[in-house]
Amino acid sequence: MNTGQFSQRLLEWWSENKRSLPWKNQTDPYKIWLSEIILQQTRVEQGTPYYHRFLILFPDVKALADATTDQVMKAWQGLGYYSRARNLHQTAKQIVELHHSVFPQDYDGLLKLKGIGPYTAAAIGSFAYELPYPVVDGNVIRLVSRINGITRPVDTKEVLNEIYLFVQDAIRQTKPSEFNQALMDFGALVCIPGKPDCIKCPMNDYCSAYHQSLVQTIPYKSKRVQKVIRYFHYYDIQDTSGNTIIIQRTENDIWKNLYEFPMIETTAETTPGRDDITGLLLKILPENELGATPVKVVKLKQILTHRIIHADFYKISLNCTFGEIKQPYCLVDSQKVSNFAFPKIITSYLENNSGSKNY
Numbered sequence: 001m002n003t004g005q006f007s008q009r010l011l012e013w014w015s016e017n018k019r020s021l022p023w024k025n026q027t028d029p030y031k032i033w034l035s036e037i038i039l040q041q042t043r044v045e046q047g048t049p050y051y052h053r054f055l056i057l058f059p060d061v062k063a064l065a066d067a068t069t070d071q072v073m074k075a076w077q078g079l080g081y082y083s084r085a086r087n088l089h090q091t092a093k094q095i096v097e098l099h100h101s102v103f104p105q106d107y108d109g110l111l112k113l114k115g116i117g118p119y120t121a122a123a124i125g126s127f128a129y130e131l132p133y134p135v136v137d138g139n140v141i142r143l144v145s146r147i148n149g150i151t152r153p154v155d156t157k158e159v160l161n162e163i164y165l166f167v168q169d170a171i172r173q174t175k176p177s178e179f180n181q182a183l184m185d186f187g188a189l190v191c192i193p194g195k196p197d198c199i200k201c202p203m204n205d206y207c208s209a210y211h212q213s214l215v216q217t218i219p220y221k222s223k224r225v226q227k228v229i230r231y232f233h234y235y236d237i238q239d240t241s242g243n244t245i246i247i248q249r250t251e252n253d254i255w256k257n258l259y260e261f262p263m264i265e266t267t268a269e270t271t272p273g274r275d276d277i278t279g280l281l282l283k284i285l286p287e288n289e290l291g292a293t294p295v296k297v298v299k300l301k302q303i304l305t306h307r308i309i310h311a312d313f314y315k316i317s318l319n320c321t322f323g324e325i326k327q328p329y330c331l332v333d334s335q336k337v338s339n340f341a342f343p344k345i346i347t348s349y350l351e352n353n354s355g356s357k358n359y
């Protein structure tokens with residue numbers, strides 16, 4: 001299939017099958033950017049409420065730049081891939097400080113912004129300014145590799161470049177915003193992963209994968225990422241006044257800037273020993289407040305892209321009120337703990353298993 005045929009078929013299909021989404025037909029770069037960052041690795045149904053929430057809380061790039069990190073992380077809570085929220089916030093500051101709150105209007109200028117790669121720069125550039133740069137993501141790689149019958153691994157630079165050049169040539173023959181929108185809709189609705197309905201596909205007469213019965217095996221990937229398994233043990237320490245202790249994650253690791261309970265990480269599925277727990281408590285409490293025994297409440301699991309997190313939650317009930325808490329741990333009223341942004345696994349614990357009427 002040549003690029004002219006590809007764009008023609010794509011736009012003919014699109015004229016009858018456009019998706020109606022809240023961020024469609026937008027030329028405001030802030031709203032386009034926001035929707036694209038939210039939708040990275042997120043389903044439309046899951047991302048849509050976040051898009052609306054962000055626009056209410058932070059209606060423009062200046063409002064987002066002026067927000068605190070905690071406000072941004074709280075608004076993002078539950079969406080996962082938290083580096084997106086951190087980058088969003090930093091980029092907003094960059095646009096306000098270096099560009100007087102106005103997005104760059106050229107592709108290279110957009111690419112220089114933190115967290116904006118070729119895909120997002122192409123989306124903003126084409127939808128806001130009709131710049132002819134194609135949006136090439138996993139959906140597009142799947143579609144083009146099937147159409148062209150590419151049986152080499154698509155996770156190599158050479159093949160990715162081949163796919164990019166094909167789509168770049170196709171977009172030059174069209175109105176870029178419409179072409180990119182059509183590409184996104186076709187990848188999401190027709191040439192889907194697994195078993196697409198090829199019989200009804202308007203490209204099937206040109207599709208190499210369909211004619212060679214290779215739809216199930218294309219796109220082919222050479223690298224399979226092995227997930228790392230991690231074991232977290234969380235201690236929900238409560239005093240007689242209904243206070244608990246949390247701490248912000250600040251390391252360059254998963255969930256940076258989110259909060260969590262005091263935690264011990266082990267390298268295998270084991271229970272931390274008495275010495276480990278005492279060591280943890282000594283970092284938090286004065287020595288005379290130690291002594292209560294942890295009671296295991298629940299075991300939860302969260303699967304991330306490159307990791308599997310197994311978390312055991314324990315409750316420690318003190319028979320006194322907390323004295324002085326050592327930094328950087330924070331003492332919070334259990335009734336207000338939901339004001340903080342937590343990873344999904346802790347939110348799930350708080351909602352279902354805390355066993356405290358205060359949460």
Ligand code: SF4
Pocket residue numbers: 143146147190191192196197198199201202203204207209210215
């Ligand atoms: S025929 Fe099937 S595999 Fe080929 S483009 Fe259409 S949906 Fe995708």
